[in-house]
Amino acid sequence: MALSIEDIKKVAHLARIEVSDSDAATTLSKLTGILGLIEQMQAVDTTGIVPMSHSQDLSQRLREDVVTKTNLRDEFQKNAPALGNGSTEQAVSGGLYLVPKVIE
Amino acid sequence: MEWEVVIGLETHTQLQTNTKIFSGAAIKYGAEPNTQACEVSIALPGVLPVLNKQAVHCAIKFGLAIHAEIAPRSVFARKNYFYPDLPKGYQISQFELPVVGKGAVTIQVPAVGKNAAYEKVINITRAHLEEDAGKSVHGAVEGMSGIDLNRAGTPLLEIVTEPDMRSAAEAVAYAKQLHELVQWIGICDGNMQEGSFRCDVNVSVRPKGTEKLGTRREIKNLNSFKFMQQAIEYETRWQIETLEDGGTIHQATVLFNPDTGETRAMRSKEEANDYRYFPDPDLLPLVITEADKALVLAEMPELPAAMKARFEAQYSLSAYDASALTTSRELADYFVAAVDAGADAKQAANWAMGSVSAKLNSEDKPISASPVSALQLAQLLKRISDNTISNNAAKQVFDAMWNAEGDAERDVDAIIAAKGLKQESDSGAIEAIIDEVLAANAAMVEEFKAGKEKAFNALVGQAMKASKGKANPAQVNDILKKKLTA
Numbered sequence: 001m002a003l004s005i006e007d008i009k010k011v012a013h014l015a016r017i018e019v020s021d022s023d024a025a026t027t028l029s030k031l032t033g034i035l036g037l038i039e040q041m042q043a044v045d046t047t048g049i050v051p052m053s054h055s056q057d058l059s060q061r062l063r064e065d066v067v068t069k070t071n072l073r074d075e076f077q078k079n080a081p082a083l084g085n086g087s088t089e090q091a092v093s094g095g096l097y098l099v100p101k102v103i104e
Numbered sequence: 105m106e107w108e109v110v111i112g113l114e115t116h117t118q119l120q121t122n123t124k125i126f127s128g129a130a131i132k133y134g135a136e137p138n139t140q141a142c143e144v145s146i147a148l149p150g151v152l153p154v155l156n157k158q159a160v161h162c163a164i165k166f167g168l169a170i171h172a173e174i175a176p177r178s179v180f181a182r183k184n185y186f187y188p189d190l191p192k193g194y195q196i197s198q199f200e201l202p203v204v205g206k207g208a209v210t211i212q213v214p215a216v217g218k219n220a221a222y223e224k225v226i227n228i229t230r231a232h233l234e235e236d237a238g239k240s241v242h243g244a245v246e247g248m249s250g251i252d253l254n255r256a257g258t259p260l261l262e263i264v265t266e267p268d269m270r271s272a273a274e275a276v277a278y279a280k281q282l283h284e285l286v287q288w289i290g291i292c293d294g295n296m297q298e299g300s301f302r303c304d305v306n307v308s309v310r311p312k313g314t315e316k317l318g319t320r321r322e323i324k325n326l327n328s329f330k331f332m333q334q335a336i337e338y339e340t341r342w343q344i345e346t347l348e349d350g351g352t353i354h355q356a357t358v359l360f361n362p363d364t365g366e367t368r369a370m371r372s373k374e375e376a377n378d379y380r381y382f383p384d385p386d387l388l389p390l391v392i393t394e395a396d397k398a399l400v401l402a403e404m405p406e407l408p409a410a411m412k413a414r415f416e417a418q419y420s421l422s423a424y425d426a427s428a429l430t431t432s433r434e435l436a437d438y439f440v441a442a443v444d445a446g447a448d449a450k451q452a453a454n455w456a457m458g459s460v461s462a463k464l465n466s467e468d469k470p471i472s473a474s475p476v477s478a479l480q481l482a483q484l485l486k487r488i489s490d491n492t493i494s495n496n497a498a499k500q501v502f503d504a505m506w507n508a509e510g511d512a513e514r515d516v517d518a519i520i521a522a523k524g525l526k527q528e529s530d531s532g533a534i535e536a537i538i539d540e541v542l543a544a545n546a547a548m549v550e551e552f553k554a555g556k557e558k559a560f561n562a563l564v565g566q567a568m569k570a571s572k573g574k575a576n577p578a579q580v581n582d583i584l585k586k587k588l589t590a
Binding site for chain 2: 014016053054055056058059060061062063064065066067068069071072073076077091093094095096097098099100101102
């Protein structure tokens, strides 16, 4: 499968990663290399082998439905970034985390 | 051209657990912002999800209740998108291998106008476990949005149907049935105002008789059955009109505005549907054994279908009555409590589905809030059975009980006495009344003897009137017949 610069831009946008035009060319050749490896693997006959969803052959452990977490909001909110625009105040208010306005 | 609407539903049911699906944080509704947002909920680096046993238990219970296949091995996947109320940048959901496979729900579509009520099987495609996102709060701080992550990580079971419904009425009947079922088996509290049960409805139209599905639009986040009905009806009309005017339907997500009764397309997010699902490396496959299923099955209450069959056999109810009574566990329990307290089963069924349900509907109350308890209804019905009062009088007593201030004022015998509704069942007294009526209505008697059957009913009416409605109608009939044919 051949990748194009447009594919790189699209994937970068979906992942919210900024890729400059000059970097895009390098990224294209690296990703094409990775796809080449996958193509090589796809040549192996895997008939009758159940696809893995995890590298360890174990099943999920379950947790009892008991409250174990306490309210650490004030501690966590000390990590909130500054409001920006010259303000060093933290981007929290009334217990809410503040983000730039989201419009539906 | 005649059109056909095709509808499928996706329902998010919030599971009844104490904690989140992947962490031990509480999920109480209405808590102060972010006080239930632990390090997993806010996605601090290095945290790992650990699956909640009770959430899995709920999913198995639902699967068993709809006779679906429970996947022996299911896989959690990351659904990737960016939104401020989703701090990880992905939602943990299930994609290729959901926990619950194909099943079915049988719905009762109520009669509308000339169309009779009918039953229909709605096929369930799948149901999968996933986490809820947080909430965005607007207007708290100028120019900013506030993020509350208390809801982030709340366990959801998303239940997806095949596009099997052909009218708004069928879609609403299915949603109501599902709403009852999840409460019946105790996996969801069903509170629609608090968002515990939210429906997304996919609607498309096609020329009647054709197979190919039209392009669908998805109505998001309907949290009332009334709005669902209105939204589907509006959307269906809009799609048909658009096509008849030569337009085309584009796939879109739409919102219903209850104030205008209209649906409108949301600003389509660019590449919104490219979620790049992949198995979540933080979670191992979920394995469910036969033993796990047996444990859940042991806790399963009698399901509506089984209860319906039992009601038909045990109480000699018609299929229709048994099915209507088992549309809700509370209604079924109310009926059983009334019968256990000595009410006649057929009468208890009629009253529970008739007067009681009608009053509850008009006051928009659940049966648990009925002013007349099952026990009190049974007292009333016993007075009909022992001929103390007529059916008509019982309706008056029922109204008085319904509007009474407290249980002390709901005493059946006291109301009967106070209103003077006791039925006259003394045959001597009734005979005396009938003799008077016959004497005063000689013309009617002649008509009857000349073969006019209607005159008989008129005479019964006169006798009832003369007794001020208190005479036992069956006795009046018998005695009158005897006297006229003597």
